[in-house]
Amino acid sequence: MIDILLVDDEELVRTGLRAVLEAQGDLRVVGEASDGAEALGLVRSLRPHVVLMDVRMPEVDGLTAxxxxxxxxxxPPRILVLTTFENDDYVYEALRAGAAGFLLKRARPAEIVHAVRLAEAGDSLLFPAAVRRLAAGRNDAGAAAALARAALTAREAEVLRLMARGLSNAEIAAELVLGVQTVKTHVSAVLGKLGARDRTQAVVTAYESGFVTPA
Structure with a gap:
């Protein structure tokens, strides 16, 4: 069972998300918060696996939370930020902070369910085109230094480029004609060398270092 915490200042949004999620036998909403300030205490007491976090709230916003x-x-749980607009700078900063990915509030129920399962499994939910737009013009010397220190092998660099395209482990395996377990090993090596919490942070580093250039 995947336990989920909903954080959104609009009750209607929370009600809709609860209905979508609890229609699935393996998903359970264990709590709701209307503000980011409530979220930290609920995470500590309820220990959810995944948090759906509205990025813009009037008191404590989702980025701060x-x-x-x-x-x-x-x-900590895996955090998926919810946004109305995919080109929101708050979304990018949340990804930099360690959010596993983001969801558009207009996403279809099946997409929401799939995203929660992906996040809980340790995968990321990125929209490659949106991330490219968000990353455009953002160069960071720290990210470039981290990538230089990482000294990725040629195969690890190839895997990172495919991660930046939003490919899952299975898709990377098919692209490179490798076993999924082998890809998982390469992904783990990339994360470890970059000091990244998860593949989302690795992708952000790839863009900010200039290793991957937004088209």
Whole structure:
């Protein structure tokens, strides 16, 4: 069973998400918060596997809450930020902070369910075209230094480029004609060398370092 916390200041949104998620036998909403300030306490008490976090809320926004949860909790949950507009700078900053991915509020029910399962499994939910737009013009010397220190092998670099395209482990395996377990090993090596929390942060580093250039 995947336990989920909903964080959104609109009750109607939370009600709709609960209905979509709890229609699935393996998903359970264990709590709701209407503000980012409530989220940290609920994460600590309820220990959800996944948090669906509205990125824009009037008091404590989702970016601030995401940073607090990932910084101040042991074994933090996977966080998916919810947004109305995919070109929102708050979304990009949440990805930099360690959010596993993002979902558009207009996403179809099946996409929401799939995203939660992906996040809980440790995969990322990225929209490659949107991430490219968000990353355009963002160069970071720290990211470039991290990539240089990583000294990725040729295969690891290839895997990182495919991760940046939004490919899953299975899709990368098919692209490179490798076993999925082999790809998982390469992904783990990339994350370890970059010091990235997950593949989303690795992709952000790839863009900000200039290793992958937004088209």
């Amino acid at each position: 995401t940073r607090a949860i990932l910084r101040d909790t042991d074994a």
